[in-house]
Amino acid sequence: MKDPSGRLTSLTDVARRAGVSVATASRVLSASTYPVAEKTRRRVLKAADALDFAPNLIARGLVAQRTYLVGMLVSDLVDEHAAALARGVEEAAAENGFAVLVMSTDGDPEKEIDAVRRLRSMRVDAVIFSYSTVADRDQQDRLTAQLRHVEAAGGALVRLAPHPRVGPDASISTRQGFALAVEHLVGLGHRRIALLQGPANAGLSQVGVYAMRRVLEGHRLSLADRFIIPTDGTLAGGRSAAPALLKGRAPATAVVAMSDTLAIGVLKGLADAGARVPRDISVVGFDDVPAAAYTTPGLTTVHVPLRELGSAGMQVAIWLLGGGARRGRNNLPVELVVRESTDKAPKARPGPRG
Amino acid sequence: MKDPSGRLTSLTDVARRAGVSVATASRVLSASTYPVAEKTRRRVLKAADALDFAPNLIARGLVAQRTYLVGMLVSDLVDEHAAALARGVEEAAAENGFAVLVMSTDGDPEKEIDAVRRLRSMRVDAVIFSYSTVADRDQQDRLTAQLRHVEAAGGALVRLAPHPRVGPDASISTRQGFALAVEHLVGLGHRRIALLQGPANAGLSQVGVYAMRRVLEGHRLSLADRFIIPTDGTLAGGRSAAPALLKGRAPATAVVAMSDTLAIGVLKGLADAGARVPRDISVVGFDDVPAAAYTTPGLTTVHVPLRELGSAGMQVAIWLLGGGARRGRNNLPVELVVRESTDKAPKARPGPRG
């Protein structure tokens, strides 16, 4: 509501209507623990209610040096992985009176730096990262500089994936996820297992290759270079990676993708090429996004509690803002969901067209 | 950076370092058009740069009564439809110095009302809606009350879909989308066309049924009640709607879903039931989300420029904030994308299992 002068109802209006000072009104309407007589409190509440007063969080933020705003950086909101994480953050944020500013970086370090700068200007209480983009030295330094500023302002930084020289605050074990996938595949008789890798500039990609290699070694298997297929991490990238899987004298009999997005793409690419899944080649995804249960065949994948991960990240932020100490990595459990995209390894060398 | 007293660098620090008053510093660092000598300007810029000064947008917002914050309300960020819209909004927002607060309502009117209230407290410059939830009279009134408050504060309201008693500011023609779908289907010989409806409490659902009915009438066809299949709008909802499509003596030979999410779900449900698409039944989606090209068979669908729609919404908000008048509905074009989920209508009555 506007009063005649064009201003919105403010605490002053509430105070006047209740016949108390702004200080008193503030004490009852803010989270203050300061004592106020029950009778007075009720009068203020009644006035606020009558006016449908909504405190100006901008003004409150200015004095309290706390905005109840958090920034969430994702590479692309349209990717279900990012969306689920963001949703989790948003959920926990809403429950605790925070609002979330979502920014997409498109995997571009410059956009990421700029986003953090804007968040800093906004004086967000925390910034939550999923994967960060691996950048050159100079960009890295500039990003770090921005991050130091948000920390200097008392802001919390939380990472949901490994970052350059910094471990995640809440995450999952990629290694364990791959272990589950590989164990399943090896049990099915697969020995030539390929890896669909995400974009080279995404932090996860390198970590993933390393983890996969170790897991395969645990089964006395190795990860041949030709079985590491680089992609840009998109559906299209997964799709166009299919031919590489099928070529050669001894092609892969199974592939594990670093994300469901990639897996869904490769499923389509494999179908394009006339290869049958899982008869000719088995496919395992990673994340278990909702769509994974709706592909044909249904995608066997490593379930990652993305939404919970997002919520956990927001909880860590709150903990940190409350003066809590960083507690190191908090891993949420992953599990394998077996659907129809995996089966026994083909006996002989399968021709891609059966 | 913190100075020894624990404060962040402020305009005062920049001014001091440049040897000018805060007013002058403000004039060069804000978007002010006020004249400042070139020499002075450079000094200020240099000082700001040396300090890596980032203006406190919270303070600026308090005095300017403009926060450069916009709220975006979606039902569920994880749904690709919502995500694409949000991404578009975010894109246009970033280009214009705005930041986006995303809030999911889960189709719950109470959450929606609460979200608007929080956005109002945040003093957002605009709130952008996708579909709103149809609520009972009381909830509707309360939502409207909150919205009036944001308007009273000079905030812009923009709708990307029809709302109760209010047309959208930027949208697409659902009717035209259905017309494209039906024309395609009729051309293929289909006469018994079903409609997969979204959740009853989503504004679109009713509009959609009406539009579909009119379109079918244009082809001298009618929309039998048994061919209007209500769902909750999710993948699972689409999946479980499949049996209803297959039952009866004269089952539908084609179905058009009100969203790709539903279409992808029904594709899976149809496969579960042993029906072959498009041989037994044709499926047409709506939206053309990225995943639509990756189903098996590829989904024929009505392409909706969701991201552009989101950007358009943000542009409208900016226009409105600049004092522009509401211009009425701005429809973006839709087009049919034919992939593999549609084909000629089966001649005789097809048994669901071939």
Next chain:
DNA sequence: ATGAAAGCGCTAACAT
């Protein structure tokens, strides 16, 4: 238990 007053960091009159 309540009120008066200072001030968060900035912009916008209003001087000069």
Next chain:
DNA sequence: ATGTTAGCGCTTTCAT
């Protein structure tokens, strides 16, 4: 062209 000053709406000492 530059500086001084008065707030924006709120919280928080510091009185009382």
